[in-house]
Amino acid sequence: MIRISMSLPKKLLSDFDNVLKDRNYQSRSKGIRDALKDYIVRYQWMNAMEGDRVGVITVIYDHYYTGVMEDLAEVQHEYREQINASMHVHMTKEYCMEVIVVNGSVNTIRELTEKMMRLKGVDHVRLTSTASGESLDSD
Ligand code: NI
Numbered sequence: 692m693i694r695i696s697m698s699l700p701k702k703l704l705s706d707f708d709n710v711l712k713d714r715n716y717q718s719r720s721k722g723i724r725d726a727l728k729d730y731i732v733r734y735q736w737m738n739a740m741e742g743d744r745v746g747v748i749t750v751i752y753d754h755y756y757t758g759v760m761e762d763l764a765e766v767q768h769e770y771r772e773q774i775n776a777s778m779h780v781h782m783t784k785e786y787c788m789e790v791i792v793v794n795g796s797v798n799t800i801r802e803l804t805e806k807m808m809r810l811k812g813v814d815h816v817r818l819t820s821t822a823s824g825e826s827l828d829s830d
Contacts, residue, residue: 737818740797746820748791748804755785756812763807767791770803
């Protein structure tokens, strides 16, 4: 085992600790290891997809964060050919959720997903897609 130290926002750590408590974890280190594995598996799953897909990207962001709305709009305009529709939900006073329906090459959709993930002010991005490898024009 290698020992690391890291800085985290207070709220993130307390949210994480609450999850660990709910799940009856005895050790925070084990919780972090499991969370990291989950992150890696999700990334690998996303990378294993091929071809054309229909999917949904869910984005949660803090609309008080300066520039985040403009950045998200810019990225989405860049990928307008893959975006069929989007819905904006004012989730809480602070947070907005955008649900974006995408359709096209998985490589491009992945690129879009990761660009949004890297934006400052964006808290959460998740791509879900049809699980099977069926082609879109099968019926
Ligand atoms: Ni909003």
